[in-house]
Amino acid sequence: MQHPMTKILKRSLVAALMTAFTGAVYAADKTLDIGVSDALTGPGAVYGLPQSNAVKMAVEEINAKGGVKAGADTYKLNVIAYDDKANPTEGTNVVRKLIDRDNVKYIVGFCCSGPTSAVASFIAKEPVVMLVGNAAERSITTQGAPNLLRTRPPADFTGAAAGTFVAQKGVKNIAVIGNLDVALYAQYLEAFEREFTKAGGKVVARESFGLKDRDMTPQLTKVRSLNPEALLVIGYIEPAAFVYRQSVEMGMKLPRYGFTSGSEEQFLKVATSEQMEGVWDLRPIELTLDALGPTAKTYAENYNKKFGMAAAPSSPYAYDQVYVLKNAIEAAGTATDPVKVAAAAHQLAIPSQAVMKYLPVAGKMFDESGQAYTANGAFQWQKGKWVYVSDLPSDAMAYSAYLKSLRK
Amino acid sequence: MIELVQQIFNGLAIGAVYTLIGIGLTIVFGILGIAHFAHGVVAMSGGYVAFILIERFGIPFFAAVFLSMLAGAVFGILIERIAYRPVQNAPPINAFIIALGLTMMLDGLNLLTFGPDQIVVRTPYTHVYNWFGIVVTELRVVVLSCTAVLLLLMWLFVSRTKTGRAIRAVAQNRGAATLMGVNANAVAYVVFGLSSALGVAGGALVGAMLALAPGLGESLVIKGFAVLILGGLGSIPGAILGGLILGVSESLAAGYISSSYKDVIAFAVMIIVLLFRPEGLMGKK
Numbered sequence: 001m002q003h004p005m006t007k008i009l010k011r012s013l014v015a016a017l018m019t020a021f022t023g024a025v026y027a028a029d030k031t032l033d034i035g036v037s038d039a040l041t042g043p044g045a046v047y048g049l050p051q052s053n054a055v056k057m058a059v060e061e062i063n064a065k066g067g068v069k070a071g072a073d074t075y076k077l078n079v080i081a082y083d084d085k086a087n088p089t090e091g092t093n094v095v096r097k098l099i100d101r102d103n104v105k106y107i108v109g110f111c112c113s114g115p116t117s118a119v120a121s122f123i124a125k126e127p128v129v130m131l132v133g134n135a136a137e138r139s140i141t142t143q144g145a146p147n148l149l150r151t152r153p154p155a156d157f158t159g160a161a162a163g164t165f166v167a168q169k170g171v172k173n174i175a176v177i178g179n180l181d182v183a184l185y186a187q188y189l190e191a192f193e194r195e196f197t198k199a200g201g202k203v204v205a206r207e208s209f210g211l212k213d214r215d216m217t218p219q220l221t222k223v224r225s226l227n228p229e230a231l232l233v234i235g236y237i238e239p240a241a242f243v244y245r246q247s248v249e250m251g252m253k254l255p256r257y258g259f260t261s262g263s264e265e266q267f268l269k270v271a272t273s274e275q276m277e278g279v280w281d282l283r284p285i286e287l288t289l290d291a292l293g294p295t296a297k298t299y300a301e302n303y304n305k306k307f308g309m310a311a312a313p314s315s316p317y318a319y320d321q322v323y324v325l326k327n328a329i330e331a332a333g334t335a336t337d338p339v340k341v342a343a344a345a346h347q348l349a350i351p352s353q354a355v356m357k358y359l360p361v362a363g364k365m366f367d368e369s370g371q372a373y374t375a376n377g378a379f380q381w382q383k384g385k386w387v388y389v390s391d392l393p394s395d396a397m398a399y400s401a402y403l404k405s406l407r408k
Numbered sequence: 409m410i411e412l413v414q415q416i417f418n419g420l421a422i423g424a425v426y427t428l429i430g431i432g433l434t435i436v437f438g439i440l441g442i443a444h445f446a447h448g449v450v451a452m453s454g455g456y457v458a459f460i461l462i463e464r465f466g467i468p469f470f471a472a473v474f475l476s477m478l479a480g481a482v483f484g485i486l487i488e489r490i491a492y493r494p495v496q497n498a499p500p501i502n503a504f505i506i507a508l509g510l511t512m513m514l515d516g517l518n519l520l521t522f523g524p525d526q527i528v529v530r531t532p533y534t535h536v537y538n539w540f541g542i543v544v545t546e547l548r549v550v551v552l553s554c555t556a557v558l559l560l561l562m563w564l565f566v567s568r569t570k571t572g573r574a575i576r577a578v579a580q581n582r583g584a585a586t587l588m589g590v591n592a593n594a595v596a597y598v599v600f601g602l603s604s605a606l607g608v609a610g611g612a613l614v615g616a617m618l619a620l621a622p623g624l625g626e627s628l629v630i631k632g633f634a635v636l637i638l639g640g641l642g643s644i645p646g647a648i649l650g651g652l653i654l655g656v657s658e659s660l661a662a663g664y665i666s667s668s669y670k671d672v673i674a675f676a677v678m679i680i681v682l683l684f685r686p687e688g689l690m691g692k693k
Contacts, residue, residue: 181668209667214526214618217418218662218670225411238526242618250543251536269525270619 029067029076032335034059034325035098036081037091037119038109038133038318044086047111047134050312052081055108057306058322068326070335077322080104084115091115099126105338106131108321111314113137123148129342131324133317136184141371142406147342149324149370151317151356153284155184156191157399158259161376161392162282163195166257168393171230174257175205175223177216177243178234185234188259192232204228209239216243220250230255237262241270248275259283261313264385273384282392285357285377286313291388292357299355316355323351324365346370359396367400369407410541415663416656421548421617423655424555428610429628430635430647431562432603438642439579439599442492443500445507447607448629449514450487452622454480454608455615456518459529469531473554473612477605484604485597493596511625519622529615551613558609559648562602566644571598579642631674638678640691649689653677 036055039048059077062068067076080102084091091114098104108131110116116135123130124145131149132140138154166174174196179185193203204226207219220243223231231247231254233240240260244267247256257280267276285291289300299319303311328345329335350358350365357375361367376392429451436444454476461472491510495502535546566572577585578595586592611620614628635654639646654674661673681689 207667213667213670215418215422215662218415218659219667221411221414221418222663224414241526249534249536249545249547251538270528 029074031078032068032075032106032329033078033080033102033104034322035095035102035104035107036079036109036318037084037094037098037107037115038081038111039086039115040081040083042085042087044112047312047314048084048086048109050315051109051111051133051318053307054303054311054315054319055079055081055322057303058319062322062326068329068335070329071333073335075329075335081109084112086112086114088114088118092118095119095123099128105129105336106325106341108325109133109318110135111318113140116140120145120148127338129325129328129338129345131321133321134314138187138403138406141369142403144407145370146346147338149342149345149366149372151320151324151372151374152314153371153373153399154187154403155259156187157373157394157396158282158284158376158392159188159191160195160399161394162188162257162259163192163197163201164199164393164395165282165378166192166230166232167196167199167201169255171201171255173202173204173228174230174232175207175226175228176203176232176234177205177207177209177219177223178232179211179236179239180206180208180234181210182235185259188234189232209235209243211236211239213239214242216246217250219243220246220252224250224252228254230257233258233260235260237266238270241267244279245271245275256280257282267381268384273381276381277383279381281379281381281386283376283379285375285388285391287311287316287355288313288377288379288388291375291377291391292355295353296355320351320354320356323353324348327351359394361396361400367396367403369400369403371400371403373399411663412660414542415659417542417544418548419656419659420652421551421655422658423652424552425610425614425617425628425651426631426635426654427648427651428555428558428606428613429632430639430651431559431644432607432610433629433632433636434639434642434644434647435599436603437636439575440596441500442503443507443633444492444600444603445504445629446487446491446510446514447603447632448627449511449518449625450480450483450604451607451611451614451628452620452625453483453514453518453611454604455529455611455620456522456527457608458612459522459527459615459620462529469529469533469616473609476612477608480608481601481605484600484602484607487604488596488600493593511629515622515625522620522622524622526619526621527615528619529612531616547617551617554609554613558606562606563644565602571595575599634675634678638681638688640688643688643690646688646690653689 036052038052039045056079059079063076067074082094084094098107106129110132111134113135116132117137120140129147134152136155141150205223233243237260259282261283300311327348328341332340332344334340346366348365358365359373359375366372373396376394378389378392379386380389433447436442457476457479458472461467491506492503533546533550537544574590574595577590578592582592635647635650639650657677658670658674662670
């Protein structure tokens, strides 16, 4: 049986300690959890893992510089990353786990269209902000969700710019060979043709090939008989490489434009450098260092130092997401109101720390659909290397209007 | 018109490869009654061997192909002895399962050794000729000539040598041939060796004309069986005709309809022929 005085003393001590501690907590930083949903294993990991790494790197940088200031509070960022295996079911589970169990309000990453499209279909009802990266499916930003923003533009934005570029080169008719059964490439062609025709050009042939095809001579023979001024090759790297090789083997001498995004090494497995000479690749610039500035070079060096490998070309989409989030939270003055933060993100200018080269829409980074636009480039194979020649004439405002018109 | 001739010429070259594969299958099936589904992956593996000989050891193209054909022959004999002979008297499904297993195993080995990427067998035949508006690549001419020479040699072997006569005897009636003193087991070796050698030549030529990659063996052997059925089981002239017809119809389908229909048209042609001639173009009724 305790003496009443002891009890009072004990309780006062506890009360004093608690006040002291809450006082201390009040002065210390808060933690803000950021969720990452990306393909960390499996075939999508080529895109997902570098994105997840880039997020971690950005978070470390921000924390080292003092964190994120939201109103009176300062937050240190903490990454919670889960593997969506580039699978729609897994992706949905991951996001549900982040929202329901981990109480996360900000989810970034999203490298692959399968899981991302699945999540995009319900995210408007959730109290979160979703930032999409490499996932290219156009319909992700045509659903009118005010809390979904994407740093990577759909493929047909590049297609439209490419169409204008090729027309400006004086080409009046062009034959197309591609993986036209795949939506991504079909959309690129659709946009290409729209701009190309507007400028007075004509697409005279539309031949397709499959991912596993290697003999393109039937399609090339057919194209050859139509006498086009140029060739456009849209699709996966390997069959495209066979097209380039066999076009030379068939003695066809015409300018060859493409949308494949392959490295030199990948093409040289199938074709020789001489066969590739002069081929154009009209694609998003992404992380092509000789087309970007010092921020990109620093990013590439830091990434290499931290992770021991070269930064994947699409990894900065995720790095930039984190800085967008930081700037949006600071502009909104709060980290606990996702609706306010999403609205602030829509009004943001392009962050100075962004690595990718963005094209502003009405002075802002994101348009009404939450879509950002990165610059597109014309690259040409010269003596065994892809060389950056110029930007493609990209019209972000026009495309933004088009994207809005697709909303259901 | 020129386009049509061009498509036909292109198709003949790929058809020649199908012929080489199909002949290998037809002699094994016709003489030994074995549906050798592992033939495709053996052909691909031989192509990989040729690739190594050329790239790593600097051996000239024809010599490399010849050496890999020899290696293929030995390999074929080993397969006969180790994989098929034990199930000789068992239900045919056993041999089929063994063939599938072999295919998966060899494909996996190729994948481990060479990786999943396409590999091109480089040749010095890069010249492009233009004959009356038809583009003729030196390499495709080489493919057609090689095939013709190999077929001629095989025909001479089978019709003019004692071993060839033994093979024909076993094909006619295995029991009677054995009674007449023919070593049926030795004949089995020779047939498998010959079949694999021709298959490997096909693999090396496809590797030069297009590329090699793991998994291609399966599609080759399916085409090979289509050739076998189209030409008539066990008929060598049938296999020649069948292979060329298959190659040309694929080329025309891809050129005039769509590349997605390539396989569809090729097999449709096969089905139509079989509707009117179930024994195949040159099979025995």
